[in-house]
Each structure stands twice: as structure tokens, then as C-alpha cells.
Amino acid sequence: xxxxxxxxxxxxxxxxxxxxxxxxxxxxxxxxxxxxxxxxxxxxxxxxxxxxxxxxxxxxxxxxxxxxxxxxxxxxxxxxxxxxxxxxxxxxxxxxxxxxxxxxxxxxxxxxxxxxxxxxxxxxxxxxxxxxxxxxxxxxxxxxxxxxxxxxxxxxxxxxxxxxxxxxxxxxxxxxxxxxxxxxxxxxxxxxxxxxxxxxxxxxxxxxxxxxxxxxxxxxxxxxxxxxxxxxxxxxxxxxxxxxxxxxxxxxxxxxxxxxxxxxxxxxxxxxxxxxxxxxxxxxxxxxxxxxxxxxxxxxxxxxxxxxxxxxxxxxxxxxxxxxxxxxxxxxxxxxxxxxxxxxxxxxxxxxxxxxxxxxxxxxxxxxxxxxxxxxxxxxxxxxxxxxxxxxxxxxxxxxxxxxxxxxxxxxxxxxxxxxxxxxxxxxxxxxxxxxxxxxxxxxxxxxxxxxxxxxxxxxxxxxxxxxxxxxxxxxxxxxxxxxxxxxxxxxxxxxxxxxxxxxxxxxxxxxxxxxxxxxxxxxxxxxxxx
Amino acid sequence: xxxxxxxxxxxxxxxxxxxxxxxxxxxxxxxxxxxxxxxxxxxxxxxxxxxxxxxxxxxxxxxxxxxxxxxxxxx
Numbered sequence: 001x002x003x004x005x006x007x008x009x010x011x012x013x014x015x016x017x018x019x020x021x022x023x024x025x026x027x028x029x030x031x032x033x034x035x036x037x038x039x040x041x042x043x044x045x046x047x048x049x050x051x052x053x054x055x056x057x058x059x060x061x062x063x064x065x066x067x068x069x070x071x072x073x074x075x076x077x078x079x080x081x082x083x084x085x086x087x088x089x090x091x092x093x094x095x096x097x098x099x100x101x102x103x104x105x106x107x108x109x110x111x112x113x114x115x116x117x118x119x120x121x122x123x124x125x126x127x128x129x130x131x132x133x134x135x136x137x138x139x140x141x142x143x144x145x146x147x148x149x150x151x152x153x154x155x156x157x158x159x160x161x162x163x164x165x166x167x168x169x170x171x172x173x174x175x176x177x178x179x180x181x182x183x184x185x186x187x188x189x190x191x192x193x194x195x196x197x198x199x200x201x202x203x204x205x206x207x208x209x210x211x212x213x214x215x216x217x218x219x220x221x222x223x224x225x226x227x228x229x230x231x232x233x234x235x236x237x238x239x240x241x242x243x244x245x246x247x248x249x250x251x252x253x254x255x256x257x258x259x260x261x262x263x264x265x266x267x268x269x270x271x272x273x274x275x276x277x278x279x280x281x282x283x284x285x286x287x288x289x290x291x292x293x294x295x296x297x298x299x300x301x302x303x304x305x306x307x308x309x310x311x312x313x314x315x316x317x318x319x320x321x322x323x324x325x326x327x328x329x330x331x332x333x334x335x336x337x338x339x340x341x342x343x344x345x346x347x348x349x350x351x352x353x354x355x356x357x358x359x360x361x362x363x364x365x366x367x368x369x370x371x372x373x374x375x376x377x378x379x380x381x382x383x384x385x386x387x388x389x390x391x392x393x394x395x396x397x398x399x400x401x402x403x404x405x406x407x408x409x410x411x412x413x414x415x416x417x418x419x420x421x422x423x424x425x426x427x428x429x430x431x432x433x434x435x436x437x438x439x440x441x442x443x444x445x446x447x448x449x450x451x452x453x454x455x456x457x458x459x460x461x462x463x464x465x466x467x468x469x470x471x472x473x474x475x476x477x478x479x480x481x482x483x484x485x486x487x488x489x490x491x492x493x494x495x496x497x498x499x500x501x502x503x504x505x506x507x508x509x510x511x512x513x514x515x516x517x518x519x520x521x522x523x524x525x526x527x528x529x530x531x
Numbered sequence: 532x533x534x535x536x537x538x539x540x541x542x543x544x545x546x547x548x549x550x551x552x553x554x555x556x557x558x559x560x561x562x563x564x565x566x567x568x569x570x571x572x573x574x575x576x577x578x579x580x581x582x583x584x585x586x587x588x589x590x591x592x593x594x595x596x597x598x599x600x601x602x603x604x605x606x
Contacts, residue, residue, distance in 0.1 A: 096586050098570065163574040163582050163591075164539070278591045284577045290593070291580065305539055380593020382582050387589075 001064060001094065002078035003087050004051030007106045011078055020048060039149060055093045074149060078104045081111045081118055090091035102148045108133040108141065114206035158308050163275045179351065181305050183259045190255035199251050202413055204233055204503030207242055223423050237472045244468065246421040249411045253464050260302050261403045274383055287367030290381040294324045300331040304496040304525045308503055314475035318376045324500055325370065325512040329362035329519060332488040339467035340484050347477050354481045359488060362523055418461040422454060444520060445484055447528040449473055459487050460494055478531035482524050490520035534581055534597040543602035544568040555558045563592045
């Protein structure tokens with residue numbers, strides 16, 4: 001579509017190969033013409049319509065154009081670049097009509113002669129639709145125009161199906177599965193190809209030399225390098241600052257965090273998350289929340305700290321309490337997930353399924369309970385659904401970089417501090433002492449060895465290190481499952497705890513903490529009985 | 532009829548919003564007001580949220596809210 005005499009028919013001919021009469025006066029075309037063009041493997045129909053200045057027709061020919069608009073799935077709006085302002089009037093009306101629009105900024109060659117400058121990219125940014133400068137007579141820009149058509153079309157189709165229950169829910173499940181596998185693929189790839197070889201081949205020999213220099217034992221040796229396993233460094237089990245303290249955050253957790261944030265940033269920028277919120281709205285209402293509460297949960301999968309902050313998007317205090325408590329209990333952060341993968345993954349999928357399946361059940365049951373037990377009702381969702389956009393690579397990488405840097409800055413000091421504290425507490429005999437004290441709970445209820453209390457203590461600082469500490473204990477698979485679940489649930493790490501106090505207030509946080517500890521003990525005890 | 536009774540893909544004009552000042556203002560902030568043409572994009576199972584298109588944007592709103600928006604179907 002377009003104003004009269006902008007070259008619609010010429011573009012039509014270029015697209016379809018159908019010859020229509022085009023001349024240089026307004027109103028050459030008074031009827032519509034159908035033609036066909038190839039779009040990849042698809043044959044699509046193109047309709048050439050008479051020109052019109054607006055969607056409120058004043059003539060018969062214009063009426064034909066407006067009538068035909070209803071039939072189209074996509075509008076190619078041909079705009080006269082030399083008369084931009086007047087032409088854009090129709091463009092804006094077309095946009096309001098809601099059909100996807102691609103603009104062909106025609107007569108592009110003319111503007112150079114008459115000294116007009118048009119910033120097509122800026123215009124594209126303002127209107128939010130593809131704009132392609134063309135010169136229909138010579139064929140310049142036509143290829144680019146064709147390439148924009150399937151894109152705008154596919155966009156629109158996805159936009160519709162991804163928000164309808166019948167198609168949207170399967171689509172969401174498939175996306176979830178794909179996303180999960182991409183994260184694992186990238187994470188495992190980075191570890192196997194880059195990080196492990198660097199640590200094993202470059203760092204290990206250096207540390208071994210240092211170990212020999214320190215005489216392979218002693219207090220300083222234990223703090224820096226830790227215990228040698230069969231005369232060698234074990235990056236996971238040695239528990240020294242320079243071994244486990246660096247290996248866990250860099251070579252086990254960072255690759256997954258990186259992969260997760262890459263995908264999350266993509267999802268955020270694409271416009272999919274609000275659609276997901278609409279799809280899960282029903283489920284979230286059972287928890288006394290509404291669909292948007294899925295966003296703190298998703299962020300919490302990366303790190304509980306931004307997850308806890310994101311509860312601010314929810315309207316009521318009740319919602320914030322329920323969502324923050326649910327997230328802190330049943331949503332493990334990526335650092336912890338990565339370590340659980342490393343620890344349990346080698347026993348096959350069923351161990352992982354037991355851990356994450358349990359957490360999912362806890363999430364659901366606790367959500368329903370909290371909804372029943374806390375007073376008040378859940379407000380309704382009310383949110384704008386943005387159009388799908390292909391994320392802008394520059395912005396995406398910048399966000400990814402900011403988040404990765406934030407992780408490194410927050411994680412590494414805490415991990416090092418955690419590893420340091422473990423060594424000090426062990427050598428002073430404090431962990432053994434607490435272990436004996438808490439034996440009735442740890443061994444009696446949870447079925448774990450006394451030493452596991454060390455992991456629970458360090459879990460206050462960093463959950464990833466805590467999961468790593470389970471490895472030297474020689475637990476069997478069901479004990480590993482119990483310990484992983486309890487470590488996720490019993491208490492948030494100190495960074496999350498601090499944010500939660502700020503967001504919820506001391507009183508609600510106390511309530512939340514009681515729920516965490518008691519549900520961790522109940523679930524851990526049950527798992528111990530079942531497994 | 533109200534917004535929940537509109538078929539997917541069907542359009543109508545908002546003729547009344549049966550709610551207090553707060554609701555009216557909230558809806559208005561996202562472009563839903565009397566006289567506006569809305570097109571229903573989707574609805575969800577079991578009284579889930581309704582998604583509508585107004586002008587060039589899409590808005591999802593809860594079933595209860597949608598029930599308070601009275602529509603006249605455009606012929």
C-alpha cells in the first residue's frame with residue numbers, strides 16, 4: 001500500500017514478475033492485481049492495490065485499497081522518500097491497524113538529487129518496523145525488501161501462537177527443554193574445552209611445585225593448597241584457597257552462569273517473558289501470585305539476589321512475601337545447580353531428576369499452602385505485552401558482561417572466604433564439635449554423616465562451595481540427593497539473606513526463615529525415609 | 532457484552548468500564564478507555580488472563596478486569 005504515485009506497481013512487478021502498467025501519475029492503478037512470488041520454498045500471493053492517502057477512503061479506488069487491506073497478512077507500505085512527512089501519515093494509520101508492516105522507502109535515488117537526507121535507521125528505530133530504502137526502477141533494495149518479508153511475517157505468527165493456551169503451552173515446554181539443553185551444552189563445552197584443560201595442564205603443575213616447596217603439608221600448605229589426595233592435587237576435594245577456592249567459581253560455576261545469563265538476556269530482550277507470564281498466570285494464582293511472579297523465579301535461577309530484588313515488581317506485600325519465600329526455598333541458583341550437576345550428574349539422570357523433581361514439588365505444595373495460610377487475595381495480572389524483537393547484539397553482550405562481572409566480583413571473595421573458614425574451623429575442631437552436637441538431626445533425621453554439618457555451615461556463605469564439600473564425604477546417591485535438597489532449602493546464602501531482610505522487613509523474614517528451616521527438615525527427613 | 536465474551540480475533544469498541552476511578556485510570560494508562568477499538572488476541576483456560584491489542588500494542592489483563600470492560604462489537 002502507499003500514497004498514489006509512489007511506485008507501488010513497479011515494486012509489485014519486481015516482486016512478482018507480473019507486468020502491470022505503471023506510469024507517473026497518481027491513480028494509474030484503480031483496481032487490484034494479484035501476483036505470486038517465491039519466499040524460500042513458499043509461494044506467497046502479492047496484491048497490488050490503488051494508492052490512497054489515508055485509511056478513510058474518499059474515492060472508489062481508495063476504497064478498493066482499504067477493502068483489500070483486510071485480506072493481507074503483511075503490508076508492504078511503499079513510501080515516497082521525497083515526500084516523507086505526508087506519506088508517513090498513512091504509515092502511522094497502517095501501524096494502528098495492527099498488521100505487520102514493512103516500509104519500502106522508495107525513490108531513494110531521487111532524494112540525493114534534490115538534496116534531502118533521510119536517516120533510515122533512525123526512522124526504523126522510531127517506528128519499530130523494518131525500513132528498506134529502495135529504487136524500484138533500477139531494482140536497488142528489492143532483495144533486501146524481500147528478505148524482510150518472511151521475518152516480519154514469522155514474527156507476527158509467533159506473537160500470536162505463543163500467547164494462546166493451546167499452542168503457547170506446548171511451545172513454552174519445548175522452549176524450556178531447548179533452553180535447558182543449550183545451557184548444558186555451552187556450560188559443559190566451556191568446562192571441557194577451556195577451563196579444565198587450563199587448570200589441569202597449566203595451573204596444577206605450578207601448584208604442585210608450590211606444594212613441594214611447602215613440604216606437602218603443614219598449616220599454610222593446608223590453607224593455600226589443602227590436602228593432597230593420593231599425593232596429587234584434587235581441585236574439587238583438596239579444599240585449599242588456590243585449588244578448590246579458584247576451581248569451583250571459575251571452572252565449575254562460571255561457565256554455567258555465563259551460559260544461563262546469555263540465554264536469560266536473550267529471553268528478556270526478545271519479549272518472551274511477559275508472554276510466559278500470561279501462560280503461567282493460572283498456576284501462579286494457586287500460589288496467591290499472578291503470572292509476573294515467574295520473573296523473580298527465573299532470575300532466581302541465575303542468582304537468588306537479583307531474584308529477591310525482582311519481587312518488587314509485584315504489587316502487594318503478601319505477594320512479595322510468598323514469592324520471595326518460595327524462591328529462597330525451592331529455587332536453587334545457577335552456582336548451586338552447576339555443582340549439583342557436577343556432583344550427581346555422573347550417576348545419571350535419575351539422581352538429578354530426584355533433586356529437581358523434589359524441589360518442584362516443594363515449590364508447588366508450599367505455594368498452595370502459603371496462599372491458604374496468608375490472609376488476602378492475589379491481584380490480577382495487568383501488563384503490556386511488547387512486540388517480539390530480535391535482541392540487539394551489542395546491548396545483549398553488554399548485559400551479559402555486566403552480569404558475569406558482577407558474579408565474579410561477588411562470588412570469588414565469598415568462595416575464598418568460605419574455603420578459608422572451613423580450614424580454620426576444621427583445624428580448630430569446631431566443625432567436629434558442632435557435628436557431634438547436631439548428630440541427632442543430621443544423622444538421625446537426614447541420614448547424613450556428622451561431617452556433613454560442615455557443608456551446612458558453609459552453605460550460609462556459599463551454596464556452591466557447600467555442595468562441593470559433600471564430595472570428600474563419600475556419600476551414596478540417596479544421601480547426595482538428600483543433602484543437595486536440604487542445602488537448597490534450609491537457608492538462603494548470606495547475600496540473599498541480606499537482600500531479603502531489606503525487601504521483606506525483619507518480622508516477615510523471621511517468618512520466612514522458620515518456614516525454610518522446618519520445611520527443609522521435613523522434606524529431608526521424608527526423602528531419607530523414602531530413598 | 533464484556534471483553535471476556537469476545538471471540539479470539541474479534542474486535543469491538545469499549546463503551547463502558549464498570550469499575551471505580553482507580554480501575555478506570557489503571558486501564559487508561561495502558562491505553563484502554565471508552566471509545567477505543569480493541570481486538571482480542573487470546574484467552575487462557577480456566578478464566579485465565581485475556582490479551583488484547585489496542586492501537587499498536589498488546590496488553591494482558593486478568594479475567595475479572597476484562598469482565599468489567601463492556602464492548603460493542605464493530606460491524
